[in-house]
Amino acid sequence: MDFIWLEFSKVALAHFLAVASPGPDFAIVLRQSLRHGRRTAIWTSIGVGMAITLHVTYSLLGLGLILKSSAVAFDLVKYSAAAYLAWLGWQALRSPSRPPVSDPAVADQSVQESRAQPTARAAWLTGFLTNALNPKATLFFVALFVTVISADTPTVIKAGYGAWMVAATTGWFCLVSVLFTRPAVRAAFLRYGHWVDRVLGAVFIAFAISLARASVR
Numbered sequence: 001m002d003f004i005w006l007e008f009s010k011v012a013l014a015h016f017l018a019v020a021s022p023g024p025d026f027a028i029v030l031r032q033s034l035r036h037g038r039r040t041a042i043w044t045s046i047g048v049g050m051a052i053t054l055h056v057t058y059s060l061l062g063l064g065l066i067l068k069s070s071a072v073a074f075d076l077v078k079y080s081a082a083a084y085l086a087w088l089g090w091q092a093l094r095s096p097s098r099p100p101v102s103d104p105a106v107a108d109q110s111v112q113e114s115r116a117q118p119t120a121r122a123a124w125l126t127g128f129l130t131n132a133l134n135p136k137a138t139l140f141f142v143a144l145f146v147t148v149i150s151a152d153t154p155t156v157i158k159a160g161y162g163a164w165m166v167a168a169t170t171g172w173f174c175l176v177s178v179l180f181t182r183p184a185v186r187a188a189f190l191r192y193g194h195w196v197d198r199v200l201g202a203v204f205i206a207f208a209i210s211l212a213r214a215s216v217r
Contacts, residue, residue: 003150004157008164010148015165018140019172024085024207028130029173031092031200032123033180034189040123041177047127049170054132055141056162060155074135079212081133086208088130092201127173 019025025048033041118126131137149158179185189196 004153007149007153008161011144011161012164012168014144014148015168016172019169023136024130024134024204025127025173026176027200027203027207028088028126029176030180031197032118032126033177034186034196035095036117036123037186038177038181039120040118041181042174043120043123044127045173045177046170047124047129048131048173049127049166050124051128051131051137052166052169053162055137056159056165059141059145060158060162074138077133077138078135081135082208082212084129084133085204088126089201089204089208092197092204095197095201 029041029044029048032044145158149161
């Protein structure tokens with residue numbers, strides 16, 4: 001039992017460092033928080049968290065190693081991710097600017113009344129695809145299940161680790177959603193939202209180019 005707790009602590013620490021690092025997941029939750037509000041951001045966060053179940057499942061089945069060892073399959077994942085991130089970047093770059101709003105209460109109402117407000121399903125899917133198509137997430141989970149988690153660890157315990165990572169990921173990004181939808185932050189965004197969207201759009205496109213270049217090498 002002591003071994004299980006020690007192993008779990010290693011898994012939890014490695015996962016926290018990975019999920020807290022800036023990347024596509026953080027960028028999409030940040031944009032959803034600032035552009036569309038807390039409800040949309042939280043649904044996006046749930047989608048990001050649920051995508052972890054996909055990574056855990058193929059890691060438990062040993063499919064992650066097969067995917068990593070197949071250059072064609074892994075490049076296909078990279079190109080798909082690059083295309084999706086580029087599309088997200090383009091959507092951010094072409095998003096219309098909002099008139100300046102100084103009152104936080106009006107800022108909240110302005111976002112809620114936006115015609116472009118995504119449905120819960122659309123927000124969830126955006127979060128899910130952003131994480132599921134991330135090849136760096138694939139590499140992380142393959143490495144985690146090969147180097148940190150022992151082959152002798154029972155499958156039910158490994159599944160428990162996976163459940164923890166789903167909950168921790170969802171909780172982390174829901175916290176990010178709450179922090180970045182505070183009235184003062186939202187009011188600042190509505191003053192400078194045009195530029196925030198442009199910066200985040202450039203970040204998504206930079207991620208896309210990085211993945212595409214890695215596939216060519």
